[in-house]
Amino acid sequence: MLVDAHAHLLPHDYPPDAPECFPRMEAVDGETARTLVFGAMRFTARDVFFDAERRIEEMDASGVDVEVLSPMPPLLRYDLPPADGLSLARHVNEFSATLAAADPSRIKALGMVPMQDPDAATAELKAVQDQGLHGVEIASNVLGRSIGHEQFLPFFQEAERLGLAVFVHAMPSPSERLPMAAMGTYTVGVEGAYAAGSMVSGGTAAACPDLRISFSHAAGGFPLMLPRAQYFWGGSWNEEPVDLTRAVMHDDGPSPLELARRFWYDSMVFDRRAIRFLIDLLGADRLLVGSDFPAMLREEPAGRTLRSMDLDPQAWADISGANAFRWLGIDPPG
Template sequence: MSPGYPALRQVDVHTHALPQPLWRWLVDQGLADTDVPREAYDVPARLAYMDEAGIEVHAVSVSPHLRTPEDADTGFVRELTRRSNETLAEFVAQAPDRLVALAAVPVGLVDAAEEVRHCLDDLGMAGVVLATRGMGRDLTDPVHTPLWELLAQRGTFALVHPVAAPGRDGALAAALDVATGVSAMLHAGILETYDVPLCLAYGGGALPSVRGLLQRGWERLGERPALHHSPLDQLRRLYYDTAAFDSLQLRQLVEFAGPAQVLMGSDYPAPMGDTDPIGVVEACQFGPVQEMITGVTATSLLRLT
């Protein structure tokens, strides 16, 4: 351990769960497969994996892919969100020193902030997972103003996660979804107005690759008056997980944003997920700053004790 760092906890900020009561309900609704990785619903199995991988803490969320971004049934969205959060709270309570919950947010609904307040205050969750869209609305829609105000007031950690894009390649859609969603927030002034610790899933998707285009547009296409800080400055203040699945891209991400802005994230136990996220970081040979990526910063953002 490097001098000056606190006792290190290896923290994975991007993992998912499908608690059994929620899984059974979804199967009954015809909305889930009967074949799910055991670690998604069985806490002892997950802890055994974590021990083997050397990970002390998982920040766990129910995948936003359970709903489509164009769902218009408000009753269903509210029920799915509440069931997701209540069962997730029970799931992490089985190992409170190893698992912390990120609340599902009913993006697109006017009462999204109230659900988040319930999760933070009543269920003791450590943060939220924000789908890029919901109910046909993205995160720049004015309906989300109370949500942004609450997250900023609390300094709540938020993992920005893509949602399904039917009819398109899933991996490419995820990369583009993160990029377009965050670009929209940048240009709408959301990132400047609300000081929220946002972590972008999948290493920011395609966003780091187009940062030069965003900067040039701000400089030359009349976008400057709308923003007080340049796109590059704003992007450097965001957090990014390590689930880029490419060592060169991950090293470039750390070089761009700095090691304090990159957090270990695996997407475990999803099919695309990293099963050895610590090894992924170690392979990049970051040296002493690796500890910031694998646990130091996340421990602070999630307020782990």
């Protein structure tokens, strides 16, 4: 069993009477692909983004048993007016549910919500659940504000109450901390770290102990920051017993590492040495297979690097599939 927990979809079309700020999908002459037009963005989307039959064919070719599909990240446009953001989310969610219904055993879908209006996003979670979607994808920041800000705590509390999974995808911040040339590389590491770090340092992780949340690309640089956070909290190196004579930020709650081990992380970090570090620091029960497919090409077969690592059977079983079902909160196939 191999579950790709980080793959993307795009709707085939948008309503003809949609607001002008909505995306468009334009036909490509002589091809089954379509062009996503969203503001200044132009992206050629192969039919596998929106055609369930093609999706299953590509999964079979790559050795993928189940895909967890989330909206293509550019759809997470929190700069839209809140009412338009809600309308866009509802259209995307309806398409996501329809795509998953084509083969519910192979396709598990996530929706999206307008995080620019936290109250509306929170209220929409029940509708997401009622559509049969397993959770939502959100961006790593909302108009430059990290997701661990107290403004978003009610949203995460409601996701926890409903038992919905949350997938955090690293996205650039309006503050432009890095040049645009770094958007697909270093930005992922920086924004993922900000998002996960804010969930720990802002108190959301402690306040929502049963929240099932995962981070794209292992939350970027976050895992390497954790030992330092652990030292400031507990005053010791190498996760040794707490030394309060050295600790400068100690509290009586869970340690940063304990909180971080409540999250899940997709293991698309492009190097087996990085994966070994993640397993050693966070645990094999915290990692997921991810590919960013079809926005990026998958390894062939899927999970090739993980397969090459001679993992013990339990670690492989967890990472290749069991963890994804735990994160989604559903039972694995019998």
